[in-house]
Amino acid sequence: MAIYRYDSSFEGFLSCIFDFYEQKPNTLSIVPQHHNALSFFDTSEDVITDPEKAQRVWKGLKQKGGSETTTAIHRAFLSEIEGIEDILLSYIIKCFKEGLSIKNYADSDVLRISKVVKMVGREKHRMDAFVRFRETKDGIYFATIAPDFNVLPLNSTHFKKRYADQKWLIYDLKRKYGIYYDLHTVETIELQLSSDINTTSQASLYFTQEELQYEELWQNYFNSTNIASRKNMRLHVQHVPKRYWKYLSEKKPS
């Protein structure tokens, strides 16, 4: 089996698709470069990311399947789920060959992709909800997140539209990059973050006094609006899974 290794960018993945159609290997698996589970009999090749090739594949897909198809492929890709590249490849082959619709839910690849797309969409929506900005001393609304999937690129429009009049920065601690809005455009940035930025004891170093007060007001509000006689922790955790608690100021132990 042939194996293409790529730089884990979306353009890189699309370049692999391009090379696949050029070289036509019988069976192919596409894996990110940091993935090193190669078996002895496989031949592996590092695919160089080529924006032009990527663009051609993207255009072709759009022509064949419409923007619903390309959106689904992009979102499923952002899941970073192991093996998602191969499922997408298998779908893309069928899409180009037989025009398989992304809505043909009786096809197992389509069904799998649609489930992953839904998971990614849900995570994106969660980040729209769970980001908690804190105003830093230099006037930037700052938040850290660590989403299950690489959804930050999907969040950018939402926050740009909403917080048009304030500088903000959302940083993905897991993938070590963030998006920063400077009142004009949103840019992707990488930062050296101090490790104590999220600790309560050091908060007054980075954040304004007012910030800490509003955080306390929010915590208070959160507790007062709860109806104790309807307590339902199972439902609570279902909606706000514990892995997100560390970034939610209302769930921090006070």
Next chain:
Amino acid sequence: MNFDRIKEKLNILADAAKYDVSCSSSGSKRANKNKGLGDSSGMGICHSYTEDGRCVSLLKILLTNHCIFDCAYCVTRKSNDIKRAAFKVQEVVDLTINFYRRNYIEGLFLSSGIFKNADYTMERLIAVAKKLREEENFNGYIHLKSIPGASDELMREAGLYADRLSVNIEIPSASGLKLLAPDKNREDFLKPMRKVKNEIIQYKSEKKIIKSTPIYAPAGQSTQMIIGATGETDAQIMYTSAYFYKEFQMKRVYYSGYIPISYDKRLPSIGTEVPMLRENRLYQADWLLRFYGFDVRELLTKEHPNLDADVDPKLGWALRNLDKFPVNINTADRNTLARIPGVGMRSVHKIIHARRYRNLNWEHLKNIGIAMNRAKYFITCDSKDFETKDRTPGQLKSMIMQESASKFRKAYSSQLNLFDSNALPTL
């Protein structure tokens, strides 16, 4: 900012506002304008959930909990001995803006106890909304309470700043209202509702001709009923809902299981369990009315005035109408598919798309995600295997219940036990 004082007020006035169920922030069309703050053109967002599992989408507070009325079911009733507080207009504005900037909330839900009179109170609510919109260029979501008895002019103004307006009728029947809130009358509730409905219609039709017509209460109106405080049947409640949906074009009717807050003899005593199962069944029925094409008369009748506790209302309906089944998944139209127990609207959508490409069999249906434990008795598909036996509704029901585990099993089995132990002599 006098931080400690604000904190105290916030605690009192959020605590008093929490019995209002609505926290929806969807359905508005207010986009960000002039690079101001906020945008509520997208879908609603629940920013957090309290430990009771309810969503926190809006900053839900009362402007004040001083009130001239003495409604038995309400915590802020005049005769209740509690701490009272009142926000200044600017304080609410500051809280809203600062919570919004930190992505805590989608906007403000402002209600109030009634001080002095209806118009005076309504004016103060409008003042907050107006300040947010005009001085702060705030485009987040604003839900204002329509104060019963407020004048038409004020209601007209309110809709220009608010995304949603609501009046809670609270008690489903006029007789119940008379019992628990003798100083209020039903017409006071309906008057602002009617005014807002008419304004919405008028603004919409004007907007078709003149594009610059401002949006008026784009997320519509809602209302709320307390469940289990007075002796209404489910039929009375749902017929009232259906009336509000039809007559006032309500976006939502909310059902709020009564939480005992008083030793008043007219009400369930403190410590009585909140009727959550009943509340859930009413919401299910509500969904059937709004999204599944059911008519309230199909779900509840004189002979059948209450929803089943042990099965959902759609399954209950299907068991009473077995002659309409089985349905062929591959040929039935959308409305018929929507009536199959265990098939939700998302599955209907998926079935309709998938069957364009091939006939669906059990495997496909399972993968699409329909609840087979219920659905399989009511459908045929591309397979020779299907339920051929004619069973009675009772048999079907017990078979389905044996196979499924409802999270409410404990609730309804204890309700049934209670019933058994008090077995009525006439039965």
